[in-house]
Amino acid sequence: MAIKMKRSTRFTVIFAAITIIFSAVFAAVSCCQLNILKENSNKRIFQLVAEIKQSYPEVSDREIAQIFNGLSDTSAAEQSLEKYGITASQWADASNTAAADRIITTNTILCVVFGFSFCAIFAIYILQRKKETKIITKYISRINNKDYDLAIEHNSEDEMSLLKNEIFKVTVMLREQADNSLKAKECLKNSLSDISHQLKTPLTSIIIMVDNILDNDNMPIELRREFLQDVRRETNSISFLVKSLLVLSRLDAEAIEFKTKIERADEIISECIRRTSVLADLKNVDVCADRNSQITLTCDYKWICEAITNIVKNCIEHTPDGGTVKISAEDNKIYTQISITDNGCGISAKDLPHIFERFYKGKNSSDESIGIGLALSKTIIEKSGGTISVNSAEGKGSRFDIKFFKLKQ
Numbered sequence: 001m002a003i004k005m006k007r008s009t010r011f012t013v014i015f016a017a018i019t020i021i022f023s024a025v026f027a028a029v030s031c032c033q034l035n036i037l038k039e040n041s042n043k044r045i046f047q048l049v050a051e052i053k054q055s056y057p058e059v060s061d062r063e064i065a066q067i068f069n070g071l072s073d074t075s076a077a078e079q080s081l082e083k084y085g086i087t088a089s090q091w092a093d094a095s096n097t098a099a100a101d102r103i104i105t106t107n108t109i110l111c112v113v114f115g116f117s118f119c120a121i122f123a124i125y126i127l128q129r130k131k132e133t134k135i136i137t138k139y140i141s142r143i144n145n146k147d148y149d150l151a152i153e154h155n156s157e158d159e160m161s162l163l164k165n166e167i168f169k170v171t172v173m174l175r176e177q178a179d180n181s182l183k184a185k186e187c188l189k190n191s192l193s194d195i196s197h198q199l200k201t202p203l204t205s206i207i208i209m210v211d212n213i214l215d216n217d218n219m220p221i222e223l224r225r226e227f228l229q230d231v232r233r234e235t236n237s238i239s240f241l242v243k244s245l246l247v248l249s250r251l252d253a254e255a256i257e258f259k260t261k262i263e264r265a266d267e268i269i270s271e272c273i274r275r276t277s278v279l280a281d282l283k284n285v286d287v288c289a290d291r292n293s294q295i296t297l298t299c300d301y302k303w304i305c306e307a308i309t310n311i312v313k314n315c316i317e318h319t320p321d322g323g324t325v326k327i328s329a330e331d332n333k334i335y336t337q338i339s340i341t342d343n344g345c346g347i348s349a350k351d352l353p354h355i356f357e358r359f360y361k362g363k364n365s366s367d368e369s370i371g372i373g374l375a376l377s378k379t380i381i382e383k384s385g386g387t388i389s390v391n392s393a394e395g396k397g398s399r400f401d402i403k404f405f406k407l408k409q
Contacts, residue, residue, distance in 0.1 A: 014121060022114040026107065033103040139167055143174065199241070202234035244372045248358070251379050258300040258384060265329040265338060266291035268301065272308045272327065276316055284321045287312065290328035297336055297404055299384050307380040310373040311340050311400050318398070319344035335405045342399075347392035355390065 052059055209227040213219060219227075250256045269289045280287045297304065308327075315325045325342045347355060351362035358375040381388045381402055392398035 015118065018114065018117055018121070022110065026110050029106050029110065030103065033106065037103070136167065139171075143167070143171060199238060202237050206231050206234050241372065244376050248372070248376055248379060251383055256303075256383075258303060260298050260300050260384075262296050262298055263301050263304070264293060265295040265297055265331075265336065266293050268297065268305055268308065269327045269329065269338070271305045272312050275305070275309045276312050279313060279316050280325070283316055283319065285316050285319045285323050285325055287316065287325045287327070290326070292329055292331075295329045295331045295336060299386075299404065303380050304384060307377040307384075308338065308340070308402070310377040311402075314373055315340055315342035315344065315398065315400070318342065318346075333406070335403045337404075338402045340400045340402075341397065343397040346394040346396050347390070347398055348394050352390065352392060356388070 209231050213224055213227055247256075266289075269291060273287050273289060276287060312325060312327065319325055319342045323343050325340065327338070327340050329336070329338050331337075347362060351360075354360045355362060356374050356378040357371075359371040360375075361371040378388050384404075386402055386404045388403075389401050390398060391401075
């Protein structure tokens with residue numbers, strides 16, 4: 001697999017490579033030119049030595065060597081050469097002067113070529129950066145205008161590409177938030193519609209009954225008492241609805257903090273039975289429990305009791321006179337389960353997928369049912385880290401299973 005390199009790193013590598021190439025070429029050219037200069041100098045020196053040996057045979061090789069090694073006084077020679085226009089700042093050999101000019105010219109050209117190459121590479125790098133910066137600026141501008149339909153896909157590890165990938169992640173998150181916001185608004189709209197409908201009926205009944213009582217001063221006491229009982233029933237229904245809605249809204253807004261600790265399952269079951277005992281007596285329904293003091297749950301005692309109580313209450317309401325509701329708990333290595341079983345009328349296959357929806361009322365629901373108790377229980381259980389499921393068949397009763405899975409320590 002090819003190794004992908006960041007653009008800044010690639011730029012640095014290219015620049016270093018060009019620098020190395022330039023240095024190598026510069027050194028090679030300089031070496032060649034200096035070799036030419038050395039050859040020219042040696043050639044003239046050899047010619048000069050030959051002339052000296054021929055004209056002055058008495059001069060020894062040692063003396064000549066000392067002259068070329070700089071061990072002799074050259075001031076007199078410098079003064080005599082100045083007569084012919086040759087100074088210490090010039091090459092004594094004209095061919096060396098030309099060679100030196102070639103070296104300077106060649107090195108200057110190499111430096112200029114290198115400088116232009118570097119400037120060209122740097123300019124291309126800057127232009128690409130500006131182009132990508134403009135693209136990213138357009139992306140951010142579209143996001144600010146709440147346009148989240150951006151396709152930003154890049155597999156490079158370059159810094160700008162990584163930035164675009166992070167913008168893409170933010171775009172996906174903002175798109176999801178926008179979609180969730182629309183769903184929340186639609187849900188709120190539907191909820192307000194359902195709440196209005198749920199409140200309208202009992203309030204209308206209360207107004208009619210109160211008007212009847214006020215308009216008829218001679219109303220029989222028994223009829224007046226019946227009207228007042230109906231008013232109390234309707235106000236209780238409204239009170240329960242408002243209370244449940246407030247709890248649900250707080251749960252949805254994450255405004256309720258669950259204070260979890262280890263609780264005994266049998267104590268939770270006993271508290272739920274106590275809370276529903278009056279209703280069970282009125283309906284003549286036997287609520288029994290299979291208690292095990294060894295089974296525990298990590299939960300918020302108050303809220304779990306609220307959730308299970310609503311389920312037990314629902315089972316009692318749908319169980320006929322003389323029926324039975326049983327609560328049991330079991331434990332294994334994976335989860336702890338609390339089950340509520342009744343032998344009531346059961347739930348139709350059509351209603352079963354919807355019974356945990358807010359304000360849903362099934363075919364077998366009573367007239368007093370609001371359709372919020374099971375929805376509230378499901379929300380509390382799921383906020384507590386549990387799950388709830390139901391199995392039911394018409395005429396055979398229902399079974400609710402609440403599971404709390406055990407986390408690894």
